[in-house]
Amino acid sequence: MKIIIMGCGRVGAQLAILLDKENHEVITLDLNVDSFRRLPPEFKGNALLGNGLDEDSLIKAGIEKADAFIAVTQGDNRNIMAAQIAKHIFDVPKVICRIYDPLRRDLYSMLGLEALSPTTIFAQMLKEKLES
Amino acid sequence: MYIIIVGGGRLGYYLARTLLDEQHEVLIIEKDTYTVQSIVNEMGSICIKGDGCETSVLAEAGTNRADIFISVTGDDEDNLVACQVAKYKFNVPRTISRIRNPKHEALFKKLGVDVTVSSTSIILEHIKHEVPTNPLMHLLSIQEKGLEIVEIKIQPGSKTVGKAIKDLTLPAESILALIIHRDTNPSVPSPATVLQAEDQIIAVTKPDNEASLRSALTGS
Secondary structure (H helix, E strand, O other): OEEEEEOOOHHHHHHHHHHHHOOOEEEEEEOOHHHHHHOOOOOOOEEEEOOOOOHHHHHHOOHHHOOEEEEOOOOHHHHHHHHHHHHHHOOOOEEEEEOOOHHHHHHHHHOOOEEEOHHHHHHHHHHHHHHO | OEEEEEOOOHHHHHHHHHHHHOOOEEEEEEOOHHHHHHHHHHHOOOEEEOOOOOHHHHHHOOHHHOOEEEEOOOOHHHHHHHHHHHHHHHOOOEEEEEEOOHHHHHHHHHOOOOEEEEHHHHHHHHHHHOOOOOOEEEEEEEHHHOEEEEEEEOOOOOOOOOOEHHHOOOOOOOEEEEEEOOOOOOEOOOOOOEOOOOOEEEEEEOHHHHHHHHHHHHOO
């Protein structure tokens, strides 16, 4: 699969490494060249400096042929907007985004976006740990 | 009307003042405590502190009874999300967003924002107006109908000088509304009107037909 990951922070980089090991074609996109230090030397994918909200940068990253698009930058709204561009403009078959704010996540799930809220998931996990 | 503005920067501030002068009920939502304080000091309690993308803040602001929701922060993504929350969570009938990147216009429309205003495009157009080599200029866009009103200047030496309008091949859905000759009064063009050098033509067209309208009128 050809997978674009927007945001090369801890989660983005970790995901890129996992997918790369399974021989997927991975392109990571970040605004800050420093973020790419998180990718190890053996990473075979691409690291591209660019703004995931800019259609030209997305085209350069190969979004027209991508099978999946993952938005995991620090900004909820950036993730939401990029995911909607990928889904509605470029018809990427699989689009997932991270939304920290649970209420915003609920709204966008309702609007058809596949969105995960680490806040809810992690809180739930901690609760289960406590109870076990 | 009840109008909510997200973003209390310079644009939000002057917009609020204008709307208040027109007797509307206005509320600004602004993140920065200091900015909120200075607006409240000057204009009274028309500003609340909060994130205009958050459901709880918009609920507190009474967004469900707002007639118009305008987002004018400096970030396109924040404006988009604020307008979408207002539209889909609170059913605001009309949402208006400022956009920085003119390319985002179509996306915002598709995603439910009723009107977009791009400060970048507006400034660009004004600068282009002052560059005499550009024969076509945008005067106004009627977003709901997908139409735009443009001005085309006939340069001296253009192939169409001396031709009648009926002899030009104008693209579909393009109407010449007004012709301003250099020395005479403006008139409504008829098929027999002959183009002269330095005529200014005001036309209604669709964005897709803009290029062919320009080449039909200027012969290049």
